[in-house]
Amino acid sequence: MRLAILGSILVALLLTAAWSGMAVAAESDGASVLKIEPRILERALLSKPYQTAVITGTCPEGSEVIVKVISPTRDFKLNKAGKSLGFVWVPSGHAEVMEIPVMYAVLSSVKISSILSLAEQERTGLCPDFRDVYQQAKIRFEKDPLPDQRTTLHREYVAGLVRIFIEGGLYQYREGAVKMDSRTFKARLVYPANAPLGEYKIFCYLVENGRALLLCQDTLLVKSSPVIDWLSYYAHASPAIYGIFSALVAVVVGLLVGVVLGRGTGH
């Protein structure tokens, strides 16, 4: 009797496991698995001006794909230029824009406006003017502006910062950068060397009937090399030691080069 019960339980467990396995396999078939190569980018002391990460995944045949990459956020102190004495441009206003992503990339297989309405672009943060970050970014003014000027100034500061990011290749809107091949897609993310460290979020959207559906998401880690880490750490955590070290390095290197090149009469 006991043996029959144990046997039944064992058979039941085996059947459950087999059924679960089949279910998981079926789920994998339907959903996209994202592959990021390399998964960790290292910022070395010497490097190319940019690095690339290749993002690949699967999608239903004939569909369009949009990839969105968002970096960790940072705070930025900003100046606003204004004319003084009628001819000199001086900093006339100061504010701190907080919690703004330093890198924001939107890569798509086709022109986004042809497959998504503006409302849908706004909902998913896929607008060409990156208006998503305008709502996300907080601002602290050095001198509180009048209530009716607050919104305009907020927009002005964030727009200026976004423009700096765009010029730096940090905010990218690259239509046609996602290559489709039957049931797979491939996007090449260009990562400028000035982009911040940390964990980047990657979202892949599938566009169906004018709707952007989140197909899958993953993360990409950007870290710096030990030399950069060491210098950055000591410059901020032990600035006195870093300062003395910098001065010592300068003296030693200066004397050595002086000996090697036979200098020594001036600077």
Place this chain on the structure above:
Amino acid sequence: MCFSRYGLREAGASAQVGGKMNIYLPIAHMSINVFFLIGLGGLVGFLSGLFGVGGGFLLTPLLIFAGIPPMVAAASDSNQIVAAASSGAYTHSRMGNVDFKMGIVLLLGGITGGSVGVQIVKVLAAVGEVDFVIKLVYVIILGVIGSFMFIESLNALRGRKDVREYTAPSEPKESGLRKLAMKLPWQMNFDKSRLTTSVIFPFFLGTFVGILAAVMGVGGGFIMVPAMIYILGMPTIVAIGTDLFQIVLTCINVTIQQAIRNHTVDLILVVVLFFGSSVGAQVGARLGKRLRGEQLRILLAIIVLLVMIKMLYDLLVTPGNPISLAGGGGGH
């Protein structure tokens, strides 16, 4: 986090040009082409060797033009000057060309001025005005020095007046300031310089140059040496040796203070620049021997004035983007 125009353009264009070698500057928080940076150091070193000047007053503005945040440019330039001047100071001290007594008085002033200057930079950075002030000070100082040099060299070329060579013997005329310095209290005898003067004047001279070293990232030799020769009446070779001695120690103080107060010394930037400037200086010095003194001075004056005009233009022309990163950076 800084996003310089140069660095940004590099990043943006990188997809097409790939293969370029960039170096990451951990304190400036930016990536810049390493050969461009070596070339910049080489250019300033070349001019330094050609004209026999320090070059700090050219290097900081050029670094700013290249997109390095002004605070980092000035602080790192001070550190670079330590490297550039140390071998010269060592050689002059071995040759007995340093008046250590005078050097220590100047150095006390330099340390005071350097510490005050770093504090000024810190306060200006806190209120977001540091970039503007550094550029403005450069426009004024370069404008005055460049104009003076240009007029003097032009007159020399036209043969209107006798030009005293930089290495002229030390028998300058007694200036009004020199007479005043001799009447002030705390007179001290400086044997090496063969003069007796009040310590007040060299102390304040050191203080002024120390402030300039902190704000502009210069050694200050272009003010200190003429002042020591023409106002204090020191022999030229002793003035140069003593100047190098105080420059090294004043800039060491400024480097350490900037590192502690403002975290703006970028050691990687310093080493790369120094590598370029050491080679450039050798080439410049060899070429300089083939040119006449007044030709060199007028060339230098034109370069100084061009840099000043570019800085002035940046202050006067409507900026493309009215929003800029405070202190050249701001991400934290």
